[in-house]
Amino acid sequence: MTDSPAFTPLRSVLYMPSSNAKALEKAKTLPIDGVIFDLEDAVAPDAKPDAREAAAAAAGSDDYGKRTLTIRVNGIGTEWHEADIIAASQAGPHAIVVPKVNSADEVKQLVAAMEKAGAPEHTKLWAMVETPVAILGALSIAQASDRLGAFVLGTNDLVKELYAEHVPGRAPILPSLHTALLAGRAAGIAVIDGVYNNVKDIDGFLAECEQGRQMGFDGKTLIHPGQVEGANSAFAPSAQAVEDARGLIQAWEDGKGAGVVTYNGKMVENLHVESAQRTLDIHEAITALESEQA
Structure with missing residues (x-):
């Protein structure tokens, strides 16, 4: 057998609000494969500058062991995006997560901005796929740059933009999930499933993890520490x-x-x-x- 390329576990990738110092500290102790230091949805507008500084400091530190560290910036076109990209690039995390990436041209624009800001070679771009236009252009997005390392499914926004409903089994968005997976696998990048919203519904969460593993996702994005154990178990070989x-x-x-x-x-x-x-x-x-x- 030939040597296989190094594999990076991404079973559990937890969103942590970068405006919450206790959350950033807690992430150091959780058995998670990856962290998304969030500057977008979880951070109020007036807290974003301080959160940006905190995320950059955390991602640039050695306090999180071998966990995959990423920073989710605010999206293209927002007033915070440019400063977020510069700070995140200079911090040098494993990846910069960008919401609502809709085209190959946007990937190239983002990569150029990262490189201009001095992002080290190891810092990849993770594109959030969460709109109909992104799903329809998934292959071109996935193949747009060697710096693109993963798709992150934004299932909440996808459901919203399709005028669909959140239902057990996710039938309304299964074609979209499959399309993103096909594109990601064709391009050789990781593909990470979207979040499960009801943190108290453990059975529903575990069922969705099992579904994601069966479909072929590398892991799942999470919104609560209580979801970590279930994701780790579901996406690990028995x-x-x-x-x-x-x-x-x-x-x-x-x-x-x-x-x-x-x-x-x-x-x-x-x-x-x-x-x-x-x-x-x-x-x-x-x-x-x-x-x-x-």
């Missing part, structure tokens, strides 16, 4: 899946040159081996991250 992946790869290695290879009575092809290896890569990356957080 112990049985890890055992099966190891067994399948071993059967493949043992059967080289022997014609047809089977595992647990099923024929094994190279595509199955690649899927099994990805399962092990995810498991090993999660184990390493959790060990570091312990």
Whole structure:
């Protein structure tokens, strides 16, 4: 087997209001894979300058271990956007999250602004996909720049703009979710599911996590620390899946040159081996991250 590219766990990516010092401190102790230091929806207009400074300081610190640190700026066209991009770029987080990215041209505009502001090479752009026009242009957006590292689904705005309803199973937006996933996978970027609004509905949240994992999302954006454990569990390979992946790869290695290879009575092809290896890569990356957080 060839070495697989490094995998970054993004099972649980928690929005934290950057105007709330206690929230920023709490994020250091939560078993989350990623943090979005938010400057947009969670921050009142008069608090945005101080929040921008706090987010930049947090993202530029070494206080969060190996968690993926990102800053969500205010959107293109807002009065805070330019200053947000400059501050976030200079802080050098793992990514800058931008709401309502609607075209490939906007991706290129954002990347140019990041580079002008001095964003280091490791700082990626995460584009929020949350409008009908973004869904219809998802592939061109995903392929617009090598600096684009992920799609983040903005399901609340998508439901609103479609005049749809929030219902269990998300039938009204499933075609949009699939379209974003197809585009993201075609471009080789991460795709992170949208938030679940009712923090008291644990069963509904877990069902949506399971649905997201089955569809192929890398993880889920969260709005409450109480959702972290469920997302981490749902988007991690089960112990049985890890055992099966190891067994399948071993059967493949043992059967080289022997014609047809089977595992647990099923024929094994190279595509199955690649899927099994990805399962092990995810498991090993999660184990390493959790060990570091312990």
